[in-house]
Amino acid sequence: MGILYHMGRYFILMNKVFSKPQRHKMYYKQALRELENLGINSIGIVAIISLFMGAVITIQTAYNTENPLIPAYLIGVAARDSILLEFSSTMVALILAGKVGSSISSEIGMMRVTEQIDALEIMGVNSAGYLILPKILSAMIFNPLLTLISMMVGISGGWMVGVFTGVITTEQYLLGIRYGFIPYYITYGIIKAVVFAFIITSIAAYNGYYVEGGAIEVGKSSTRAVVYSSIVILFFNLILTQMLLS
Amino acid sequence: MIELKNISKSFGDKLVLNDISIVFERGKTNLIIGESGSGKTVLLKSVVGLFQIDKGDIIYGDVLFTKLNTIEKREIRKEIGMLFQGGALFDSANVEENVMFPLSMFTELTFEEKRDRVNFCLQRVNLENANTLFPSELSGGMKKRVAIARAIALNPKYLFCDEPNSGLDPKTSIVIDNLIKEITEEFDITTLVNTHDMNSVMEIGDKVIFIHNGTKAWEGTKDDILLTNHDDLNDFIFASPMSQRLRKLLRN
Numbered sequence: 317m318g319i320l321y322h323m324g325r326y327f328i329l330m331n332k333v334f335s336k337p338q339r340h341k342m343y344y345k346q347a348l349r350e351l352e353n354l355g356i357n358s359i360g361i362v363a364i365i366s367l368f369m370g371a372v373i374t375i376q377t378a379y380n381t382e383n384p385l386i387p388a389y390l391i392g393v394a395a396r397d398s399i400l401l402e403f404s405s406t407m408v409a410l411i412l413a414g415k416v417g418s419s420i421s422s423e424i425g426m427m428r429v430t431e432q433i434d435a436l437e438i439m440g441v442n443s444a445g446y447l448i449l450p451k452i453l454s455a456m457i458f459n460p461l462l463t464l465i466s467m468m469v470g471i472s473g474g475w476m477v478g479v480f481t482g483v484i485t486t487e488q489y490l491l492g493i494r495y496g497f498i499p500y501y502i503t504y505g506i507i508k509a510v511v512f513a514f515i516i517t518s519i520a521a522y523n524g525y526y527v528e529g530g531a532i533e534v535g536k537s538s539t540r541a542v543v544y545s546s547i548v549i550l551f552f553n554l555i556l557t558q559m560l561l562s
Numbered sequence: 563m564i565e566l567k568n569i570s571k572s573f574g575d576k577l578v579l580n581d582i583s584i585v586f587e588r589g590k591t592n593l594i595i596g597e598s599g600s601g602k603t604v605l606l607k608s609v610v611g612l613f614q615i616d617k618g619d620i621i622y623g624d625v626l627f628t629k630l631n632t633i634e635k636r637e638i639r640k641e642i643g644m645l646f647q648g649g650a651l652f653d654s655a656n657v658e659e660n661v662m663f664p665l666s667m668f669t670e671l672t673f674e675e676k677r678d679r680v681n682f683c684l685q686r687v688n689l690e691n692a693n694t695l696f697p698s699e700l701s702g703g704m705k706k707r708v709a710i711a712r713a714i715a716l717n718p719k720y721l722f723c724d725e726p727n728s729g730l731d732p733k734t735s736i737v738i739d740n741l742i743k744e745i746t747e748e749f750d751i752t753t754l755v756n757t758h759d760m761n762s763v764m765e766i767g768d769k770v771i772f773i774h775n776g777t778k779a780w781e782g783t784k785d786d787i788l789l790t791n792h793d794d795l796n797d798f799i800f801a802s803p804m805s806q807r808l809r810k811l812l813r814n
Contacts, residue, residue, distance in 0.1 A: 339666075431646045434650065438610055438639055438643075439639060439664050440639035
């Protein structure tokens with residue numbers, strides 16, 4: 317019953333969020349602000365994690381394929397496919413669920429407990445639309461870009477570490493990167509990034525919007541936002557993979 | 563004018579407001595007083611529609627507010643200004659942006675016109691030259707004054723104040739009280755103030771409603787209040803030993 321209650325309330329909130337904006341200019345300004353908060357400010361963490369993950373994937377693949385019958389360029393193939401298919405969309409989404417999700421939930425939660433949301437409602441503003449829609453749209457626009465950055469940095473990280481440790485040469489790695497490349501994998505990653513961006517922002521916003529109490533409850537809602545959005549991301553990863561790759 | 567007709571509100575099994583009927587008059591400062599937990603804030607938030615009432619009618623002018631849908635209620639709310647207990651200023655915006663927010667959201671004014679209006683409102687609450695400060699840089703009294711400036715930015719017909727003096731020293735409380743009173747008379751608005759500060763009652767209470775255990779227990783003016791024989795009201799007003807001595811003096 318609890319799950320049904322939350323799902324019902326979530327869809328009611330989303331109905332409010334996606335109702336016609338009262339003043340486009342104000343929403344647009346808010347969306348630009350969110351692009352910086354949620355998108356540009358996440359480039360650093362995404363790049364660092366992607367670099368190291370790309371490196372680790374390359375080294376692990378190399379040590380697991382130490383066989384003269386397996387050509388070395390396959391390390392590049394495995395690194396590329398792991399990064400494009402799974403890591404840059406799903407892993408980055410899970411990282412962003414922690415960074416962006418907790419930030420959204422605590423920001424909206426604090427606005428709720430300090431009556432700022434009530435103040436918006438009293439002014440006649442659709443608080444859900446004004447606060448949440450720009451966050452959702454900004455994340456849905458910027459997350460695919462973060463995914464592309466992650467793909468590039470991850471593959472580069474694999475190459476750097478591969479060459480530095482001597483497990484693969486530049487030529488072999490580049491051959492592996494190009495070998496049997498399917499461009500659709502990038503589209504697949506971007507589609508997942510858009511869906512995951514919606515999941516992260518909407519679930520975090522839902523948890524923050526309905527906070528009752530004080531600072532402790534805001535903290536709890538923030539934790540809940542990260543946990544629930546991570547679970548839903550994994551679930552939708554399964555569904556999208558089945559739908560888009562089978 | 564705002565009229566409440568037999569309104570009731572429960573949270574679960576707990577009846578918080580019980581069959582309350584009141585008329586809040588225009589151009590007057592209407593004070594709702596009562597002990598903590600008596601239902602004052604619930605009453606105020608029910609009147610503005612933040613809480614859905616279970617029974618009764620709320621009428622703004624000649625509009626039956628309780629029968630309106632969400633979008634129609636938003637239209638009425640554009641005529642409402644509200645001062646929240648903690649100010650409820652937007653943390654990420656400075657004073658000017660806070661006061662300008664309703665103007666940007668609901669008017670077609672140019673930026674210069676909006677800034678003129680913001681400066682007028684800030685001047686009205688004696689807060690010139692504070693435009694660039696952020697809420698975290700303001701004192702409690704300044705926050706309340708910015709909140710009042712924001713509340714009057716759109717020339718509201720109705721002003722709601724929830725515990726405007728909470729957390730303020732007596733001197734600043736008088737400034738805020740006088741400001742509310744002056745604005746009410748100057749702009750001829752219907753003002754509802756939720757308070758348990760007896761100084762406010764005696765300073766600005768054109769009409770006073772005493773809420774006790776979720777019911778309207780007494781209604782009168784600030785002049786009537788000191789001479790009333792209502793036991794619960796007297797227990798509330800003359801709770802401190804000093805006020806009890808004052809009462810004896812008055813009676814003698």
